Amino acid sequence: MEVYLVGGAVRDKLLKLPVHERDWVVVGARSEELLDQGFQQVGKDFPVFLHPDTHEEYALARKERKSGRGHTEFTVYASPEVTLEQDLARRDLTINAIAESENGTLIDPYKGVQDLEARKLRHVSEAFTEDPLRVLRVARFAARFAHFGFTVASETQQLLQQMSDSEELSHLVPERVWKEWEKALLSETPTAFLELLKSIDALPQVLPGITATDRQLQRLHRTSAFSGEAALRFACLFVEQKTPDDIKQFCRRLAIPNHYRDAATLARNNEHFITQAKLPEAESLSATLKQIDYWRRPEKLEQLLQLRAAEFSQSEQKTTIDKQHQKLRLAGEKASALSSQALQKQGFTGKALGNALREQREKILAEALV
Incomplete structure (x- = not known):
């Protein structure tokens, strides 16, 4: 033995x-x-x-x-x-x-x-074609080792194309597809995973709805350089793609965990906030905080700020964005500390109480963001 x-x-x-x-x-x-x-x-x-x-x-x-x-x-x-x-x-x-x-x-x-x-990803033998999951494994290794200079050998690239053309990939179990993609999202270069699958026309079979446009890949590149968090990298792909219902359906189909789905939905619902360099006015900002349920779940704002910071992480506006976020975090904390009980003692009740709370929060946000 x-x-x-x-x-x-x-x-x-x-x-x-x-x-x-x-x-x-x-x-x-x-x-x-x-x-x-x-x-x-x-x-x-x-x-x-x-x-x-x-x-x-x-x-x-x-x-x-x-x-x-x-x-x-x-x-x-x-x-x-x-x-x-x-x-x-x-x-x-x-x-x-x-x-x-x-x-x-x-x-x-x-x-x-x-x-x-030689920094080559090369298949061992023709038996490689017997397991379609190996296409995703090669894509995942491409993502993991791209920063070392690894590339796919030309004969292996041709074999991957043949396997994609056979549509054998459509028979893969969704959970296994997600498992490979999630590992790629945690790798050094997640874009390489999508780029390889796109190059062999495999995306419609394994990740239907993910088109990996240049704009998406650029955003994923920026976000990956900014953060190693897989959910953030995943979410950035949906900033300008799909509807919230489409995202739910996509995640359900691939058995993607709910926290990924929620991060992607948050990104999609707040595209303007993420992509615009100028912060919204206090009234609009207050509405955004309400929409993301910030007053009960302040971590949602932090997710948005991380996505927004990643969006501008490689631009000349990075310093300005960082300062905006410092102010916004403090403003949010101060607005959250506003007590409805104190307003009730002032005689506000019912709808008037809700309006007064909103107005005072907007005032705090406006003052803090000056």
Whole structure:
């Protein structure tokens, strides 16, 4: 029985990046041998086991064969006769098909180290086409490693185009599509994810309604440079796109969490506030604060200010925008502190109380924003 470190841990180690989790492949063993050593099997029919102490994943060397449409229909064959090279051959990219022995020797039958040095994302074999999710994985790796200069190899780009043309991507489970996109949103260059999918005409299949226009991509680039928050990066794509109902439908279709949907809806409903360099007058500003339910949920204003700051983060107006936001935060806090009880003591009730509260808040905002 031989054990090898494989996949992302080896890749990131060679790139001198932090290694957050390690995966292992076991060659020349049967399930019973691992179970006898205290390993716990993950799933009923899948040869992956958790180490009894580290809880890291150890997988028996295996081969896979596609047995249906989409990402999940595969027949797995694990046996002591399956070699390390055969196991590595089923992986997606050469940079993910490098193994390291227990003594530190690299096993690299598909020239992954060479592609790491050349900064190329290249598929291992034609078996790549059997799993349509790999299109999204390549796009996600493009987003993660673009700042290192990685690009997709021309033959892999052609293969991605063929897979998109086959419309196999339309059979992907929405939750898996979102999982890959969310990882890309958290990467260094989220625009690369959308750019690659757009280049192979895959967006209508996997993210219907996301067109990745130059304007959208530029906004995403600015926002990504400004903030690493995934929800903010997601929301900026909807500032000038879709209606609130369309956003809800889009998020429901991809099973996107509600806080992403709410951030996108907030951005769409307040396009003018986000994109205009001049703050609205006190009356309009008061209406905006009411519309976003600021008096009960002040964090909504902070989301808007972050989107607006990102919009102007690379412009000559950045300093002015920052000063505006400092004033607006203080004005909002001061207006929030206004007590309706104090107005009631002055004799205001009912509709008159609501009007007086609104007028005094507008007065506070107007004075603070001078």
